[in-house]
Amino acid sequence: MRIKRTAWLTACSMAALGFSASLASAEDITIATVNNADMIVMQKLSPEWEKATGNKINWVVLEENVLRQRVTTDIATGSGQFDIMTIGGYETPIWGKAGWLTALDDLGSDYDYADLIAPVKAGLTVDGKLFAVPFYAESSFTMYRKDIFEAAGIKMPEAPTYDQIAEYAAKVTDKSKGVYGLCLRGKPGWGENMAYLGTLVNTYGGEWFNMEWKPQISSQPWKDAIGWYVKAMADYGPPGITSNGFNENQALFATGHCAMWIDATSAAGRLYDPKQSQVADKIAFTKAPVKVTPNGSSWAWSWNLAVPKSTKKADTAKSFVKWATSKDYIKLVGEKEGWVALPPGTRQSTYDNPNYQKAAPFAATVIKAIESADPTKPTLNPVPYTGIQFVAIPEFQAIGTLVGQAVSSAVAGQQSVDAALDGAQGQVEAMMEQAGYPK
Incomplete structure (x- = not known):
């Protein structure tokens, strides 16, 4: 009974986030990401999104230096090898300004943009447009x-x-x-x-x-x-x-x-x-x-999910980045991996969560460090x-x-x-x- 209830709740969360489970429009997408622990968790939990949407993910998980080389080459040449890229707070404003990334301001009111940590969101914004969404942030x-x-x-x-x-x-x-x-x-x-x-x-x-x-x-x-x-x-x-x-x-x-x-x-x-x-x-x-x-x-750093302009599957890519950076995903990590394992630094609701406060004695110090780091000085x-x-x-x-x-x-x-x-x-x-x- 518990398994059925969990599956039903997961499907309801997906539906609330605006996902369709129709197999008729199912697509395969390729995601390039770094081999850090939070991303390994994302890969582990991604079948939840695949089951709810009918889409499939091809994962390319790389060591940090290699990831940067691969995604930089792909984005600069417009080859379209990746539908979603994990990029940093360094690349996002430069590539966004260059017109290489798809703006991500249209993920829906249920995404709760106001919940994103302000300095992290600001670092991913160019001329008022958000060109990546934060997966985790750090000082x-x-x-x-x-x-x-x-x-x-x-x-x-x-x-x-x-x-x-x-x-x-x-x-x-x-x-x-x-x-x-x-x-x-x-x-x-x-x-x-x-x-x-x-x-x-x-x-x-x-x-x-x-x-x-x-x-x-x-x-x-x-x-x-x-x-x-x-x-x-x-x-x-x-x-x-x-x-x-x-x-x-x-x-x-x-x-x-x-x-x-x-x-x-x-x-x-x-x-x-x-x-x-x-x-x-x-x-x-x-x-x-x-x-x-x-x-x-x-x-001051963030790892973020971005959708390159070269993808031909932008809608499906946006569906995934919305899911993987949502409040529901963060809750899913807490339930599946433990509350101490939540991806940090992206949403105020994470730091307001009593489960996280109890499990993570470092939480207040971390958010203070992220908010006080000043890239202009x-x-x-x-x-x-x-x-x-x-x-x-x-x-x-x-x-x-x-x-x-x-x-x-x-x-x-x-x-x-x-x-x-x-x-x-x-x-x-x-x-x-x-x-x-x-x-």
């Missing part, structure tokens, strides 16, 4: 093992400094037991190591470009920030730094190998979930560290760009990845920090000149 903060800190006699402050982070890492690192004081991203890529390192440079008072669009990568704040990072990883980090991105560090932390991890707030849902984390009852969190300025010390000095862990210009993908590779070479000991950043400075200067900056 960044510091996660740590409270049991390890208590044993070492350390009390984590509400707003730690980077000097304190290094001090604590030195006290809690025990490589003989496979416990590393600090885990940080090292896999090269503008959305991998440079996502974190962008915030590190920001809080050290550095910037990507000055007001004349001259690259600042060889400046002293950059060298101080990257110098701190390279030393910290050598002294307190796990092996294989240059292969560790978000997913790899999350696995290290969840299996007890990291005393501290500075990364995305979206990780908290998995780390507090005893089904996915061996340390679920042993972790705590605090703000992202600061050095010279709090500006840009924690990032990403660092100490005025800059000509917006974006905290990225620069909102089309050229940044190539620039950020180039610099990420340079930093990776320094972490691997292939060259000094100064040599890596000086070399990157020259290359980025040439790239900006070729692109016609200042414009």
Whole structure:
């Protein structure tokens, strides 16, 4: 009886969202997404939508760097390989302005656009049109093992400094037991190591470009920030730094190998979930560290579902993105996967939900971090760009990845920090000149 009732309730929810179960118009659509845990849940639950609509999904689930390459090539060439793309808060306004994305303002009044978190929605809007809908959003903060800190006699402050982070890492690192004081991203890529390192440079008072669009990568704040990072990883980090991105560090932390991890707030849902984390009852969190300025010390990011203009199945694609980012989908995740597993940062109703408040002690901290991150003031000095862990210009993908590779070479000991950043400075200067900056 319970199974029948669940199926009926699911069908009713689908009907309320405006879906038709008619097989006569059924279509196959292809979705490209990243292999992060929230998207794996979306893939797992998607048969609910398929059953209600008669449509079928072909999934292309890729590692983050590969996903970006594939969807960027597809959107720029208009080849139409994908009907739905998972893209970030960086790509959405650029591609929307270029006319490459389908506006998503017509999903219906029952979608409740007013429930979307305002700064997240604003970041996906160009000239008053919404060009993607948020699947989850995040800022960044510091996660740590409270049991390890208590044993070492350390009390984590509400707003730690980077000097304190290094001090604590030195006290809690025990490589003989496979416990590393600090885990940080090292896999090269503008959305991998440079996502974190962008915030590190920001809080050290550095910037990507000055007001004349001259690259600042060889400046002293950059060298101080990257110098701190390279030393910290050598002294307190796990092996294989240059292969560790978000997913790899999350696995290290969840299996007890990291005393501290500075990364995305979206990780908290998995780390507090005893089904996915061996340390679920042993972790705590605090703000992202600061050095010279709090500006840009924690990032602002969203993963979103977008419908490219090149699709020939826009209506079916819109049907899915509406379902996967709706309040009913979020409720479905809570019922099927546990309330701690809700996709964070997209809807106010998530944070008003008492089930989520009870299951997710980090919820209030996360939403405050998301709402307080200011992409218009990403660092100490005025800059000509917006974006905290990225620069909102089309050229940044190539620039950020180039610099990420340079930093990776320094972490691997292939060259000094100064040599890596000086070399990157020259290359980025040439790239900006070729692109016609200042414009």
